Amino acid sequence: xxxxxxxxxxxxxxxxxxxxxxxxxxxxxxxxxxxxxxxxxxxxxxxxxxxxxxxxxxxxxxxxxxxxxxxxxxxxxxxxxxxxxxxxxxxxxxxxxxxxxxxxxxxxxxxxxxxxxxxxxxxxxxxxxxxxxxxxxxxxxxxxxxxxxxxxxxxxxxxxxxxxxxxxxxxxxxxxxxxxxxxxxxx
Amino acid sequence: xxxxxxxxxxxxxxxxxxxxxxxxxxxxxxxxxxxxxxxxxxxxxxxxxxxxxxxxxxxxxxxxxxxxxxxxxxxxxxxxxxxxxxxxxxxxxxxxxxxxxxxxxxxxxxxxxxxxxxxxxxxxxxxxxxxxxxxxxxxxxxxxxxxxxxxxxxxxxxxxxxxxxxxxxx
Numbered sequence: 291x292x293x294x295x296x297x298x299x300x301x302x303x304x305x306x307x308x309x310x311x312x313x314x315x316x317x318x319x320x321x322x323x324x325x326x327x328x329x330x331x332x333x334x335x336x337x338x339x340x341x342x343x344x345x346x347x348x349x350x351x352x353x354x355x356x357x358x359x360x361x362x363x364x365x366x367x368x369x370x371x372x373x374x375x376x377x378x379x380x381x382x383x384x385x386x387x388x389x390x391x392x393x394x395x396x397x398x399x400x401x402x403x404x405x406x407x408x409x410x411x412x413x414x415x416x417x418x419x420x421x422x423x424x425x426x427x428x429x430x431x432x433x434x435x436x437x438x439x440x441x442x443x444x445x446x447x448x449x450x451x452x453x454x455x456x457x458x459x460x461x462x463x464x465x466x467x468x469x470x471x472x473x474x475x476x477x
Numbered sequence: 478x479x480x481x482x483x484x485x486x487x488x489x490x491x492x493x494x495x496x497x498x499x500x501x502x503x504x505x506x507x508x509x510x511x512x513x514x515x516x517x518x519x520x521x522x523x524x525x526x527x528x529x530x531x532x533x534x535x536x537x538x539x540x541x542x543x544x545x546x547x548x549x550x551x552x553x554x555x556x557x558x559x560x561x562x563x564x565x566x567x568x569x570x571x572x573x574x575x576x577x578x579x580x581x582x583x584x585x586x587x588x589x590x591x592x593x594x595x596x597x598x599x600x601x602x603x604x605x606x607x608x609x610x611x612x613x614x615x616x617x618x619x620x621x622x623x624x625x626x627x628x629x630x631x632x633x634x635x636x637x638x639x640x641x642x643x644x645x646x647x
Contacts, residue, residue, distance in 0.1 A: 344535055350543075
């Protein structure tokens with residue numbers, strides 16, 4: 291499964307959600323499918339996308355929140371999984387695109403390439419719903435089920451280690467940040 | 478435990494008056510009363526962290542979602558959170574109110590706390606984070622309000638150092 295295709299497969303659901311992504315390929319690919327004011331791209335601070343999602347989910351429990359995380363980013367903030375599980379926001383779906391590498395900085399393998407299992411780690415941290423999927427249709431169904439479940443889910447999607455040609459897009463960080471905050475205010 | 482309940486109460490009141498409705502924290506001795514007050518306050522969301530850097534992300538999310546928040550941490554926790562402060566809080570211009578217990582200053586008896594005290598203010602300076610000290614009860618309310626005002630007008634992280642003379646009753 292290619293991450294770009296996976297993002298496209300859930301785009302109709304993302305359009306209706308508040309979305310926080312990590313930096314690099316995920317941010318660039320979501321923007322290439324179509325930017326919306328309810329999408330926030332955390333272009334640095336690796337690891338903190340799930341924490342930003344938690345802050346939003348706790349502050350606005352009526353809104354569906356989706357975090358698009360990655361294996362390299364999540365490995366930098368494994369403790370954050372315990373915090374996510376502890377507060378268990380029912381409105382948060384935590385997707386982890388696991389390509390087993392740090393693609394944007396040379397493709398060096400992460401620990402998931404040697405057996406570290408992020409869904410198992412999330413489950414061990416106390417996240418009530420966890421799964422690992424490998425196929426596109428399986429991913430689409432698991433994501434929809436997660437949004438309908440009304441409970442915190444960490445969904446690990448195994449994807450190929452391929453990304454876009456470049457990571458810098460036309461959307462400036464601060465433009466995105468202010469647009470996003472203003473959009474949430476009016477929701 | 479000689480952590481000042483009176484000063485903690487003043488600080489907590491200052492946070493409430495500054496509109497803070499979400500507090501993230503990692504327990505440390507000087508913060509015990511503040512954390513308990515946040516826990517018992519139905520108007521406050523308390524988020525207990527595994528590591529302080531998470532709190533920067535949580536406060537960022539809260540701000541983007543329209544909720545005022547603060548971080549409660551020890552200075553060593555501040556040191557542990559620096560990349561988040563720089564590449565999330567500062568990069569994204571988040572008005573982030575940080576209350577940092579200034580361990581390791583004159584009077585510190587715990588040998589393990591003594592390194593952080595010497596570098597905290599230098600690091601704050603190096604990061605260009607505006608900060609002030611809370612050393613006496615009469616400082617507390619006004620300085621929290623002023624710190625919050627600057628955080629929002631500058632749209633940047635700011636810090637208040639909770640000092641020994643305020644927090645600890647020897």
